[in-house]
Amino acid sequence: MASQPHVLLIAERFPPDIGGLARSGARTAGALVKLGAQVDVLAWTRAAAPGSLQTVDDAGTVTPFARGVTLHRLGLFGSTDLSMQHTLDVLGYLHAKRRYDLVWGHYLSPPGFLAVVFAESVGIASTVSARGNDVDQLMFPPGDFARLLWTLQRADVLTAASADLGRKMSMLLGRDPGVEVIPNAVDTEVFSPGPADPALRARLGIAPEEVVLGFSGELRHKKGLPFLLSALSDVRRSRPACLLIIGEVRARDAEHLVAFRAEHPEDAARIVISGPLDTPEAIAAHVRVCDIYLQPSLWEGMPNALLEAMACARPVIASDAGGIPEAVDHGHNGFIVPKALLNHLGQACLDVLSLPPEHRIALGTAARRRIEERFQATAEAEVLRRVLARAIPKGSS
Template identity: 30%
Template sequence: MSTADATPLIVHLIHRLDVGGLENGLVNLINHLPPDRYRHAIVCLEGSSDFRLRIQRPGIEIISINKHEGKDWGHYLRLFHTLKRLRPQLIHTRNLAGMEAQLLAAAAGVRLRVHGEHGRDIHDLHGTKRRYRLLRRLLKPLIGHFIAVSRDLENWLVDTIGALPQRVTHICNGVDSLQFHPRLGPPDAIGPQGFIAERSFVIGSVGRMAAVKDHMTLVHAFLMLLAHGGGPSPERLRLVIIGDGPCRRACLDVLGAAGAASLAWLPGARDDIAPLMRGMTVFVQPSLAEGASNTVLEAMASGLPVIATDVGGNPELVQPGWTGTLVPPRDPGQLADAIRDYDRIPGLAAQHGIRARRRVLQEFSLAAMANAYLAVYDGLTRQPPIKG
C-alpha cells in the first residue's frame, strides 16, 4: 500500500458543488487543511459546476451521483456503490439533503460518520417540521459527531433533535481576510459604465437569489428610499445584488416597473466578489434563515457595516450598534430606516466597518476554522495531533 493510499480518506457529501455559502466553506476547508493529514473526495448528489475550479489542492476526486428531480430510488444504489468503491475512513454529510447518506454509509461499512448543519431552507425555516425532525432523530444514532456553524444550530441539535452535547461541536465559518480587505483608495467603480455617480451610496448584497435569501425585501426597501427620501438622494443611491437564482427575474421586473432599473445592477453570478464588495457603502443580508453567513463575514472583512436580519446565526456575527444593524425579516420599512442611518450619521459606516474588520481578524480566520475541523477529524480517527 502506498503512503498516499494509507492516508485516511474523507468523503464530503453535498447536494451540489456550486456557488453557495456551504460550498464555499467546503472549498475553503479543503484548501486550508494540512495536505498530508487526509485525502478528500467530494460526492455530489446532483452535480458540480465550474465552482470546483476554486479547489487549489490537487488530486481531489469529484463524483456526481446525478440524482434526478423528486424521488430517484436509483441514486441510493449509485451512492452505495460509490462509497463501497471509495472505502473512506470517514464521511462528512451536510444539511438535510445529505443526511440520508448516513444510512447508506453505515451499510457500506464507513465506520466514522460526521454530519454538519449549515442552515435551514425555505421549507423548514425554524427546524420544526415534524417529518424532518423525525428523520433527523431516526438517523441520529448513526452519526458519531455533529458540527453546527452557529450557536443557534448547536442549541437546536441538542434541545430539539436530542444530540448529546459532547457529540456536537460549534465551528463558525472562516474568511480569507487577505482576499477580502477594505478599499485602499477611492471607491471601486462597479457596474456598467456610468452606473456609479459622484459620491454614490451603494447598497450591496451577495448571495443566491433564492426565496430563503429574500432579496425582494431589499428591493422594496430600496424603492422606499427612492420614494420617501430622508437618506441618500436618488442621484447618489444605487443597488447592487450579486448572485443568480430563481428570484432574480422577479427582482428585475419589480425594479423595472418602478422605473428604477437604471439605478440597480443585478449581473447574476460573478467571480470577482472581493473587488465588488470594495465598491459598496453598506452590505445588506436580508435572509429569512441563516447558519453562519460566509458573505456577511466577507463583507465584515472588507470593512463594510452589515445590516442583517435577526435570524439564525446572524446575531452571532453582527453586533448591533457596534459593527452593524439587525432588523426583523420581511420588513422593508425597518430595513430602509437602517440603511438611511448610515447616510445621515457622518462616519457611522466607516466606524462600524473598521470594527467589523477587526472582529474578523480576531475571531473568524480560515486557520482557526481548519484547525477546529481537524480536531474533530483527528478525534474520530485517533490521528495524533500536529506537533509544533
C-alpha cells in the same frame, strides 16, 4: 485517527454553483486536505445527464477553495427518490474503489441523511453538518421531522455553522451531543478593506452620485429578497441609489422581480446584477463597491457573504437570523434589524448613510477586527482536526 484518513464529503451544492453553501463545502473540503486528509466530494448537478458520473481529479481547477480535492459530479434524475437511490449505488461503487474512513454530509438533508445511511451500511464513521435553515426546514411541515431526528441520533459527530444551530440540534435530541461549531473562515488577504474601483463602478453602470446597497450570493426569499427591494425604494425616495446583487437571483424567486418591475419600474431599473463571478478576488472587488452591505435573512446559519463584507470593512445591516448576532454586535461593528421588523430596513439604511464618515469608518474597522479575531482559517482548522479525531479514533483505518 488513521495517519491519512480518507474522507468523502457529500454536498448538495458545490462550485461552480454559487452561494454560501457551495463555497463552505469547497472550503471545508480544502481545509481537510490541508490537515492531511485525502478528500473526495460527491456533488449533485443538473448540468450533467441524469445518472452520469463525472470525476475531476483536482477540484482546484473548479474553485481555489478546494485544491487537492477529488470531485465527483453526479447528474440528478427528475425525481428525488430515484436520484437518492441511485446516489447510494454510486457511493457503494466509489467506496469499493477508494475505501473511505469517514462520510461527511454537508447540510442535513439530503446529504446528511445519505451520509449516515451509507456509513452505517458499510460500517464506517459519519458526521453531518447543519449549515443554514436545514434544521428549521425539516422541523416543520412539510419537512420530515422523523428523518431529521434519525440523522442527528445516528451520526457519530454533529457539526454546525453557528452556536445557534448547535443549540437547536441539542434541543431536538434532548441532550448535549457535543456539537462542534465550525467557524466559517474568511480569506482576509482577499477580502480586505480598500476603496471601490471606479472602473468597476462604471462597468456596472453605477452613476457617480449613487449610493450602492449590496447583497452577495444567490438571492431568494429566505435571504430577504422582498425587504431588499422595498429598502431600495425607500432609499431612492431620499437620494440616488442602486441595489447591487453580487451573484444572481434564484430562478424560482425571479417572480418577485417581475412584480417589482411592474409596480416600481424606475426603482427596478436600478437593480444591478453581476451574474456569477469566477474568483474570490472578483467577489471582493464587487463587495468594496458597496456603501452598505445588507443581509436581511429570514433563516440563516452563519452567512459567508456577510463575513466577507465585514472583512472588507463595509458597514453592514443584517437581521438577527440564526448565528448572525454571533458576528454582528449592534451599534459596534454593524447594525441588527429584528426579523419581525425588516420592513424598516430602508430607514435603517438611511440612518447609516446619515452617520458622519468617521463613524462609518469606525464601524468597518470594528467589523474587520471581528473577522480577524473569530473567523480565520486557524480557528476552522482547530475544530476540523477535533472532528476527525472524534470520528476516526486513533489507530483505526
